[in-house]
Amino acid sequence: MTTETATPARKARVLVLFGGRSSEHAVSCVTAAGVLEAIDRSRYDVVPVGIARSGQWSLVSADPSAWSLRSDVLPEVTANEQAVVMGTAVDGRAGQELLVAAPGSVPESLGRVDVVLPLLHGPFGEDGTLQGMLEMADMRYVGAGVLASAVGMDKHFMKVVFASVGLEVGPYVVVTDRQWRTDSEASIERATALGFPLFVKPARAGSSMGITRVEDAAGIRAAVEAARAFDPKVVIEAGIVGREIEVAVLQGRGLDAPRTSLPGEIAIQPGDHAWYDFEAKYVDGAAAELSCPADLPAEVIERVRHSAAEAFEAIGGEGLSRVDFFYTPEGRLVINEINTMPGFTPISMYPQMWAKSGLGYTELIDELIGLALDRGTGLR
Ligand SMILES: Nc1ncnc2c1ncn2[C@@H]1O[C@H](COP(=O)(O)OP(=O)(O)O)[C@@H](O)[C@H]1O
Ligand SMILES: [Mg+2]
Structure with a gap:
């Protein structure tokens, strides 16, 4: 048969999934705006699916401006008539096919999806529940698997795991x-x-x-x-007294070790915010300043990058994670947390640290999708 070789390689179909049931719903929408804007459409066919706060999935607009942050309104997914459901086993193959079910009509196939890009933060997105559902449907997805997601979500269990590999956690x-x-x-x-x-x-x-x-x-x-x-x-x-230092971790290709970015520093401007609270993160743009690379001695940069990779491997991370530390005046690095789906707008810490380390936003998205396509589903 010659037809197969004559057909140009099919673009990978990427389900961009965002919104969600957690309190970080709006943040997820803003991330989706950034990704929909930057993703390379010559390589990927994008299927945008929003999850309303109720948990319902709908086929939604692929127009980034529908999801971007305007000064006074937080973006939000509202369920529409184009409900999206995951297909079950067809021809002995589980899932991988999505259906759009408008009320009163026969469900229509959205075709086979090659990979899911879950841009979801918090419970029911970043915590392993969605990852388990995708595993059950035999769908590939970007980022951490079930256990790593669950451990990385839980500020108690992540500490237990970090301490077990000798990383310093605070009391x-x-x-x-x-x-x-x-x-x-x-x-x-x-x-x-x-x-x-x-x-x-x-x-x-x-x-x-x-x-x-x-x-x-x-x-x-x-x-x-x-x-x-x-x-x-x-x-x-x-409370830990120290500078807030963060490192972006990206899984290595094949059997390579995790890659780490140059560390960044979050400096809270003196004023209304005593710490890095919600307002400082998203509302008051002037409240926090990111500097990357952080102004640190070379030895500390080496140490924090190494610790970040250790934290990533300790939880069994895959894809991406941002690892956050406090650097104390005595020179200790106390790990604060790992985020398996960190803020991912073009101006968020994670993409910014990669940009400063030589990997741009569009390439980063490409890299993450590539890693997910390379790995199968199931136990890895
Ligand atoms: N133990 C601590 N000591 C000092 N500051 C802290 C501590 N825990 C949290 N903070 C401050 O609160 C912010 C948010 O806490 P964090 O644990 O990172 O929660 P989230 O997962 O919501 O980002 C941190 O970035 C830091 O500014
Ligand atoms: Mg944090």
Whole structure:
């Protein structure tokens, strides 16, 4: 048969998936705007699918401006009549096919999707649940697998894993739902013993949502309640004094070791923001300044890049991750967290650090899709 060789290579079909059920819905939409703008359409056929806050999937606009951040409105996916559902086994093959089901009509196939680019932050996107669903459907996807996603989402378990490979984590306590509801005073006592200030956080959230900096014992209860609005499990950490240094990690090709960017530094401008809160991240553009490469001695740059790669491998990372540290005045690197789907707008830290390290946004997207296409589904 000659027809196959005569046909030009089919473009890879990429399902760009965004929005989602978590509190970071709007951030995900802004990321999608950046990706839809930059993705190389000569190589990829884009299928844009938005997940409404209700969890419903819809075929949505591929126009980046529909999802970008305008000064006063946060973008949001609303479910439309073009509901998207994942196909089940056809011809002995599971999934890989998406259907659009408009009410009252026969579901129509969107064709086979080669790879999913989940631009979702937070629970039901970055935490392994979506990844499990895609594995079940035998679909390839960009980024961390089930376990790495789940560990990377959970500020308690990531610390357990980091400590197990010798990375320094700061002092913390965990307050489970049962502990809080049966004896909140005991939890407050354990937290108080860490000293002040404290950072009280939902175990599984992001974008600084639900986090409170607490100055004294009297503030703990309200802070725990605020965190519990996001997650029944709460992590309380001793405040770390140090500069905020971040490293972008990209899985190596084939059997290569993970690649690390030059480190960046987040400097919070003195003023309204005592720490890197939601407003400083997304609303008040002048509040935080990213410098990359961070002004650090060569030895520290080496050390932080090495630690970032270790953190990535410790959780079993794949694709990408951003690893965040505090660099203390005594020269210690205390790991704060890993993000398996970090902010990914063109001006976010992760793409910026790669840009400063010689890898542009469009190439970065290309690289990530390539890594996902190269690996299969299932246990790896
Ligand atoms: N233990 C801590 N000591 C000092 N500052 C902290 C601590 N934990 C968090 N912060 C501040 O809060 C910000 C958000 O916390 P983080 O744990 O990174 O949550 P998120 O996942 O929402 O980004 C950090 O970037 C930092 O500015
Ligand atoms: Mg953070």
